[in-house]
Amino acid sequence: MGLNKIILAFFFFCFGFLASAQSAQVKGVILDKNNRPVANVNVSCLGIGTQSNANGYYVLTVPANQKAIVVFSHVSLKKVTATITLKSNEEYEFNLVMSDQDEQMGEIVITSNNKKRVQGITAIEPEMIRKIPGANAGVENILKSLPGVNSNNELSTQYAVRGGNYDENLVYVNEVEVYRPFLIRSGQQEGLSFTNTDLVQNVDFSAGGFQAKYGDKLSSVLDITYRKPTQFGAVAEASFLGASAAVDAVSKNGKWSEVTGIRYRNNSLLVNSQETETNYTPTFVDFQTNVNFKPSDKWEFSFLGNVSQNDYQYQPLTRQTNFGTIDEPMALLIYYEGQEKDKYTTYFGAVKSTYTASEKSTYKWIVSAYHTQEQEHFDILAQYRLGEVDSNIGSDTFGDVAFTRGIGSQLNHARNDLDALIINTELKGIHNFKKNQLEWGAKFTRESIRDRVIEWEVIDSAGFSINPPIAILPKNDQPYSSYTGPLVPYNNVRATNFVDINRFSGYVQWSRKGYLGGNELWMNAGVRSQNWNVSGDGITSSTQVTFSPRAQISLKPNWNKDMFFRLSGGLYHQPPSYRELRDADGVVQPDVKAQQSIHVVLSNDYSFKMWKRPFKMVSEIYYKSLTVVNPYTLDNVRIRYEAANNAKAYAQGFDFRLNGEFVPGTESWFSFGYLKTEENIDNKGYISRPTDQRLKFALLFQDYMPNIPSIKLYLNLVYNTGLPGGSPSYSDPYLYQNRLRDYRRADVGFSKVLIDAQNPSTKKWLKSFKELAIGLEIFNLFDNQNAITNTWVRDVYSKNQYAIPNYMTTRVFNLKLNMRF
Template identity: 65%
Template structure:
């Protein structure tokens, strides 16, 4: 059994009144563990998890400090007390993180788990997909939907700074790296609904990331067949400056070359990211968060063969390609955050950030296809080949899409601790979004020698009985040039209180958000729209023998339109689109208990979301196209369950189950399934190790999702196409050996110079399931029927990995 996986870590820097590090501070835990600060005032103390531990800080010339901690398995907490020469010691309060997260309905993910559990798309999203209510049915994408929402309905924060995604990406193949660099992460919190007013205006979820402030020099490297990463952290001798930075490189050729479409593919993604802190005084700190990302996707398809149908009636689609696709996405992000700790009760913050993205999507691809019967005669030389063509045709797609967006934010945040149980938080924020967009796309479809016109083309065609003199028209033709500026003013205030009620612990939170925005530019200026969003939470932990918590949360949530939601299917900006509205009701029950003398927790959540002023959309792979018209209403309800704990001593695993139903009613035509109506979901994240060889570890990442509606041909009525994709089934296995364990002492010289070293291999899609994300629609020239040809995702793929920390 591994001792390091059964502990939590408290670390930090101890300074005196003059902000000078204090050396040789004795640090002793009530459970026997002890350490001392180094010449820079830094310390790191490992303590048992799951029990309350009292830690005492003593020094010959400074006042004694005593603090209690209750941490969970693998949790790392930064605690930076100030030791005074005076007798009156300022007490330093540490919030019990576990209690706070439980009452707020937040799921916390261990940073160590993020760095250990890899996948085809490693990062935070790889862990999120195993949680109930979170659906990811495309391992090539980092985008996720939560409880019936779409990819645009999720908030992501890093150190209280909102981050953004590129706009034009239409396929998971084109996606590169998640914004979040797991090597820099200190804490990950996730809420799937009913979140507080301090978070922004989206309808589905919040991912709240905290990057860490390092306390010593460190270097970490990771290398695999899919790319690599390097992270470094350091701190100055006086403890005033600390910084952590990481660079990542990823080449998805290993994954994309396994797809059924053959060709030359060059998917290269790289980024550099840093988080810096400078402590001018003990009361005034400044942080800088920066990121530069470059994504390039070049593709020259050659051919493709997809077999589908039944065993008795197999059908194949054979496609030959000419042309190429060249996509490029460059993003630059920088943010400054000033923290002013006026006293132990009042903190004021000023945050300024800027985000720029320049994106291009260029392609000219001619696809000529044959749809026909497949030779099934065993032993025949032509086994598996198309023998008889039922349909022939071609498709020419063209795009010259460019987008340049610049987003600036200025925000003041504050929090005031009224007393030991009550906190008041507030914020005022201004945002300007300046977006320049050129959209040029067309698609020409030819079937059996005839150019197919779009269904919306109104001019009658009575060929061959009458000659047709109308112009040739592309099946799809979109041309738009937009320059849009959006000004936003946001504010919130919220009050939180924890108290005792007849022996039971009670927590409640109430807050109000407001959001005003207006659209201007090369469009008719919109009227200023304003919405108000009240939200509340209430939790009670009864004074029972069992550790049980009940929680109810809800409120009125709005999603004012972002640029993509203003642009309709023809590329035209509709400036008067209203905010989508939803009210949330979330009921939660958490039970903590022990099995086999090890901690476990069962979380059960039921939820309902009623939505009005819905902006309908179509979903193809990861591309969302809105109608830019608030002409629908919708609902979503479901049940989420998660059981997590130490199924294997010293490791954390969980099993989750989710049921979801979400439907929409467009123009009062009746309710149909929304594009993200993923009814059933099962996820599991399981960790284990060999008892006699604990350095040999494994993880198993399992996901099963029932199929979502598979989309429809262009211009088709969604009420006529409710066919679902096949169920998504995937299992990823990782096995690693820790050649150097940081908890052990080695005699070998090379092992002494390395803090940690592990090697391993991974099997993605272990059972080689054929999953699909979209359909390609082709016509049978004889029956005039359209076939939905599945576009399959990655098959079984093997990967090797090497990780080291110095």
């Protein structure tokens, strides 16, 4: 594709000069009864025809606003006839399974009432999630390429959305809310996301302005559905980062089905590429199963279970970080003693029953339990030298520290243990009448937390112990005069908390489809409410209530162009979780209020044709006004709250995404986001929040060699401007508003399909494979130095503190083997 064509097309869609004919488009993948792609299927309508390619993919243009008869025919399979009614410029995905026995006929009446489009939900194909490369591949890896979603930590699955933090995102799997461990402080400790991509059927994501049926969080909703298999199948994957396997099974009568997966991951390959040399022996293992039982047309039952264990053992050895300027290069050298032993074990189980009372009414009852046992134990002594680097290229000591400006040591100790049990029970109902839909739900949650915090830090510089800046102690002007005050840790947190939180929440919402003149109109209005009580040993019981009204209105004008407009928003509350109740000293503050935010989101959705292929452009403008904000600091992925509602804030921005078939038969997209978020703490004035990610560009691209389609390429590019770099412990954030360097990352993957339906193996031992592919992944292709946080080091001679960046992973190569049976 030439550069001139790309530039010309870009201006066309920006200014909306694309002409639209009165036609629509049907596309999809054609499979046989063994779920293998079928090539050379003739697809025709009113004399216009096409053929499916080697991957079973086809695209056909059909007349709009009338019944169109589409015929699918193949020399060895029975003909299929479908009658489809589509709106002008509409794109409908029709995936077909062709049989060699029975001829199929049917009528599918489709209008542009696309539910996800109406609600402002982004749908992501599971196949794309499994193939796009990333240091932490999976659902979250794809989310980070969307506008408004930001992360500068490739080792973590956590993400921030439109100025929120990691605790402000809702995650559902099969309509069940899932949780993450409490004590995780760095991305390399996470290992595995809860979501097993081998089991995924649908992935839907909303970055704001979501409906009342979704829970009480401020930023986003990730709604994942695991698949219900229709036949036996198995997949497996192995790489230098770990291995996974999943099995689909179905009973003979079709009433029982299950999909089960197991995963193992080892991040040594990535962590060993960092500047700190370590002995690192992690083990991340998880087992998941989703079992479905449908005894009748009215009843359906399912069970979702998960057991996960992260065993993290970390022994740092040495580190050298060069920083400064060309004129004044400096380096930090650290020699470590000690180790860290962390373990996170979680158990999760959920049972859901669905009762279809009639065509108009459906009821669901969901019961779930989440149990986590976490330990964080470490004793690490870091002895450092801060010095000037020899920058003379001809010198024998080039690159070494020629003059030491400061020495010191830092001892960190922790014995943190947490045991949490969260139980939920929820009843939901859906009722349809004429053009209206009514949804309601009621939920009870019980959270029992048992937490012990013992954590302290001692800093010594040039042989003198440094006192905490907040302590009221005698003046320390060593070495000019002797110090007579007590020697205390620079940071010391000790607390034991036994906390119980009971939550009652509910929602009701109404949806309606209608017309405004000749334009289609969708409306949704609802309200959520939550009542919660915090109690425990030594805690004064506290009860609070919130009400959150929300609304959406979507309009599809009766234009030739396929335009869609949506306005959504409301009042959103986030009642505090246990992490938000615990202050910097580890003490629970039960009177912390729910943070609240007024959301306003205005969006435009435009579908069009370019190069005779489908494309979609989505743009959104948003504004959030936040009050009773609970300020926090962010260190890697660890969030520490003040446990006080002493701030107000705002977030505003613009998101843009263009996605479509830049290469026929594959989906790619380009994203751009602008964000500004600031907070005002104790009326001192507005400063940047820790997630103030100003600019974001991302490109997700798929391609294949036209003459050798079995060789495929996957590219994942992300550029983020730098986040605020944080401040030293106990320091005033208003005095530290420096930013980290920009985050730039490119991950690329190459795949060679050795066996599939078009290339079966003639060797007997390989015939059991439906698909076999080998791939090469290159993480951080251009070897950019990206920083996640700063290490603050004191120079006792100049009395300066230096912000020394903690760099992320360098370029890493990974081999991967994929198998499907």
